[in-house]
Amino acid sequence: MIVGASAAGVTVADALRHGGHQGDLTLVGAEPHLPYDRPPLSKELMGEPVALREPGHYERSGIDLLLGTPAVALDPASRLVRLAGGRELPYDALVIATGVGPRRLPGAERLAGMHVLRTLDDAAGLRADLAKARRVLIVGAGFLGAEAAASCRGLGLDVTLVDPQPAPAAAALGTAVGGVLAAAHAENGVDLRLGLGVRQIVADDGRVAGAVLTDGARVAADVVLVAIGCRPATDWLAGSGLPLGDGVEADATCRVAPDVYAAGDVASWRHPDHGRLRVEHRTNATEQAEHVAAAILGAPAPFRPVPYVWSDQYGVRLQAWGVTGAAHDVAVVAGSLADGRFVALYGRDGRVTGAVGRRMAKALRQARELVAAGAPWAEAVRAGPDRAMMPAPTDQRTTPARSTT
Incomplete structure (x- = not known):
């Protein structure tokens, strides 16, 4: 059984079939929609949803889809998953791939015009409001908020982007590199309010009208998109006895407990080089899912990827490898x-x-080799990306502190 009809969940199911699994496969999804790809929701706000597989794929592959039926509890001792409505399903092996849910601004969730962006229904509601809007306030300048700001500017909307950090995506990139994104947004007409938060959402007759920022300034808006990060979707696992911290905590092979595994955004695993990681990126979901399927089929091994993420803003792709x-x-x-x-x-x-x-694909490919090798810092910086550094012997390598990626 796979709980989570996500990119990770679908990939686990397909990889099990391709690897020779002939038994039952059940894929449980909280949403009623056929599994779809999430990155286009922010990268192409007004685009059509992209299905992960064509509708007939699941029947042909012998994958039993249970959609619109969220899991609400897990009993590992009895090997049972309880669904909303009370139905209980047994499993021999379980994969947790429930992803993450958006964080929200408290007290303003019910106002018309207030949005988060995680699900297909979120995107549909946001698109409908943007079609009638002139001014958009985006709270949070991480990758999702920054991509949404670029998309809204492409629609000709007035955009204000607010974040307490000094630059977009500063937590992941640092201030200096994040400053490149800030410059791109400024050049494209975004009103940047960095180093600030939201003190109060302003409403007019049940609909959002703007916000008061922490410096006292008031920003008018027809639509507010809240993009202040996500939290792992683990509430349904309360009382299960599984290790829960920042996600479902797995070992280096992505095993959480006997015959229980985790994959995708919800999975926190022990990377052999970087310590405990949880990566909210599309490429990792696929790679980790394939790795989990191999473990279920009898070939467990440490999951040791070089994480990859990209962000398209104003027609330019920024790419990041590693931690x-x-x-x-x-x-x-x-x-x-x-x-x-x-x-x-x-x-x-x-x-x-x-x-x-950014805009240096060949040099970045060469730099990726330095990342994969864990090259000595001083030598790599001195040599640049065009000379591959040899890694030190394994027993001499150090383990960095936990990543903030």
Whole structure:
């Protein structure tokens, strides 16, 4: 049984079939829709949803879809999953792939014009409001908020982007690299209110009318999109006895408990090089799901990816490999931040842990090799991305502190 009709959940099911599993496969989804891809929801606000598989795929593959039936409890001792409505389903092996849910601003959820963006229904509601709007306030300038701001500007809307950090995506990229995104938004007419939060949402007759920021300024808005991060969807696991922290805590092979595994955004696993990680990115969902399927089929191994994420804003793709964060060492090794064409390395404890690039695809591919090798920081920065650094022997490598990616 796979709980979560997500990219990770669907990939686990397909990988099990491709790997030779002939038994029952049940895929449980909280939403009533056929499984769909989530990244286009923010990257292409007015685009059509993208199905993960064609409708007939599941029947042909012998995958039993239970949609619109969220799981509400798990009893690992009895190997039972309880669904909304009381139905209980047994399993021999369980994969938890329930993803994450959006954080919300308290007290304003019921106002017309207030939105979060995680599900297909969220996107449909936001699109309907944007079609009638002139002014949009986006609270949160992480990747989702920044992508939504770029999409709204492409629709000709007035956009105000608010975030307490000094630059967009600063928690993941740091202030200097995040400043490149800030410059792109400013050049495209976004009203940036960085270093500020929202003190109060302003309403008029049950509909959002704007917000008062922490500096006292009032911003008018017809639509407010809240993009202040997500939390792992683990509430249904309360009382299960599974280790829950920032997600479902798994070992290096993504095993949580006997015959219980986790994959995708909800999974926190012990990366052999970087310690405990939880990665909310599409590529990781697919790679981790394939890894979990292999473990179920009898080939468990440490999951050791080089995490990858991309963000499209104003027709330019920013790409990141590995583990990055505001607390990491950062060095631009090709191009320049001022030109918006660069490759930057990120490091911790004397090793390269990540690389971010924009408009320099070849140099970024070379930098990825430094990330994969865990190259010595000083040598990598001195040499730049065009000379691959050899990794130190395994017993000499250090383990960086927990990532903020």
